[in-house]
Amino acid sequence: MGLSLIHKLTDGHSRGLLPRAHLDDKGSYSAVKNLPELVNDAFSLVIVISLVLLVLVTFFTVFFAVKYRRKKNPVPHEVKEPLILEITWTVIPTILVLIMFWAGWVNFVPLRRIPENAMPVKVNARMWSWQFEYENGRTSPTLNVPLGRPVKLLLHSSDVIHSFYIPEFRIKEDVVPGMENFLWINADREGEFDIFCAEYCGRGHSGMISKVVVMSSGAFHEWYEKKEEKHAAAGELSGPALMEKHGCLDCHSIDGSALVGPTFKGLFGRSQIVVTGGREMSMIADEAYIRKSILHPSDEVVKGYPDIMPSFEEDMNEEEISAVIGYLKGLK
């Protein structure tokens, strides 16, 4: 009971006590200041106060240690403990921390207030790649955004917890499976900036990297309206290229070495023990088996390997799957 109460109180979805304004573009906080500046300011304030305190403490420590060293000061003097001193160094730090707290809070709130006209982009995270999905259905491995337009990022994970992090924009939020977290950004200059995963998610964690590409409004629209290469060229992409594109090779090798998943080398026609519904059974890897493993990976998991592969039902079309199977057949 107690736990569920704690959980209610701290759960992002039980909105209650604080008003949650949705500001429009003109009144948006971003008009006042850009978002990374807010983070920088909160940080700088703490750093400046901390430096002053650190310098004071260090100065007195060293000064006393030298001035009252036993050679020069063989007899110690007991000193009075003025209450006023204890009160001062309790009250002043308390005021200081309250100031820092408040600065941290007011600078944080705008990061959570999405302007109404923000362009929504769905972020799909999985081990270990990012995919960005736009309103018109276009998908992209990089986050392409137009300059100066607020973008709202809806964070989804298909496996474990990740964390979407753009250091340049001073922003991050965890991507929790089963939950939709959000972020918003408002790029104020063109360029490419790194996207990292900041929550440890397994072997490929440090390779789960992408980029935000900030384009001029015109360039963005041209890109946005363009047909996806995927449909145009599905037939031409084959074998390794497709598997590279969908990230299969992050976990499976084609040279026989075992990575997170079993190797593809010699897979076709191989007999292997799989775990299905908690029971072990032997299976021959034929076309149907491979197709099922791509579409419903959790149904049959090769023994000894973790059940972590996401389904590619929505990512791969029939032609692509056939192309991959065709390639695997020949991979002896």
Place this chain on the structure above:
Amino acid sequence: MNSGQPAEAPQSFYYNTGKYRGVLSWVLSTDHKRIGILYLLSVGAFFLTGVTLGLLMRLELIAPGKTVVNASTYDSLFTLHGIIMIFFFIIPGIPASLGNFFLPLMIGARDVAFPRLNLLSWWFYIVAGFLALATVVMPGGPPDVGWTFYPPYSIRTTTSVSLAAFAAFVVGFSSILTGLNFITTIHRLRAPGMGWLRMPLFPWALYATSWVQVLATPVLAITVLLLILERSFGVGFFDPVKGGDPLMFQHLFWIYSHPAVYIMILPAMGIISEVIPVFSRKAVFGYKAIVISTMAIGVVGYLVWGHHMFTTGMSEEAQLVFSLITFIVAVPSGIKVFNWVSTMYRGSIVMAPPMLFSLAFIFLFSIGGLTGLVNASVAANVHIHDTYFIVAHFHYVMFGGTGFAFFAGLHYWFPKMFGRIYNVRAALIACVVMFIGFNLLYFPLFILGWNGMPRRYYDYLPLYQPLNVLSTIGSWVLAAGILVVVINLVRGAFRGDPAGSNPWDGTTLEWQVPTPPPAENFDVIPEITHGPYHREGKAQ
């Protein structure tokens, strides 16, 4: 208690082997001093193991891409390093080794309240330690989840997560038993006349710590048990696929693990509060303020766990409250620092090794604590959370703080424990080398974190390399310092010059008994008539 204790010529506890001989006289002893030394050796061994893993990681990180180990090995390295350092070094470190040895001596008792329970807790500790190390040879390989065990990843991976979690479960009981034992000892066994406000500050710190150990650790035990159940039987507590909630795990985990941070730091503060007055020949400044701060940290420390979860999508109300309380909890720590520094004012200061380690503590702990304020500021947290800034911050607190205090305490009480003294010059040099190495190793990590390098990163973009190289060089300097400390202390224990019973001119009770202390500590339990740092009476 043995009533046949001879009143004259009490023998050192090293000669009083009890019922057993040889190794058994140690591993089956119920003498708190022997158990303290057992713990000291085991904790020390785990520390050196953890350091070795840390050095390996730093070596790997000297360049992007693969240098010495592959990604999976790196993931296991930081997991084992974290588990060993947290559960087997820093949490039990000071209370179970130095605390066990000196708590009864400092409050005028012959032993702890439950000597056999004390021994049992060491056994739990050792068994858990072997379980944790056994993961290395288990099918599936060592765990690769970080010391925080976050699901769903920790549920999906096939490495020996359950065994590691079980080791944390078992070592938790060791911690709970020690806590219970100390609380009872402090309540029941203080020497006549030692009112609460005549108790030295190290026992006070142990008292606050023990309550946290007893009240918080069961939450960890339950949490890892749920994780094991989920892994073994597929019960859906935390995996969203089964209707579980991964954030529930994080709440439960930090409800223990944040208070645990205070289990780590309070005893360290206790040591500093003993050392600085002795080497300044003064009473500690603001005894009561330190006592109140200690208890305040113990209590408020329960209410700040959410600051580990600011970016998980928790509600804004929670973010507001957790940020506020986290800022508030910094104040009592600050007060302590001011009191320690003021203790030196007009003192007569000797820069002996324990004092030098303590001053290093003040500097490093201040940096650790102040950068904690950065983490507490929600706006700043959004950027530096889960980056190397955090890695730097917690090493400054845990290693620069607790680790250095542990070394201060060890150098301070060493003569009493072993009856001999180490080479003082070598100890001073080692301390300086450690201090320099420490800052070289960890300071660059703050900058790396601010520049955006996430933690638990096997590989990194080339732009992060220069600072990583600097940090790795620092790790070698630090290791050299630690090596000198170890050699100096081991040599000192066997071949050092004999130490008198009170080489530092300490005022607390442990310095009033012979060195090394007799098996029953006190011939006659002393009557306490004044506060612990009182000097006037002994001026003659």
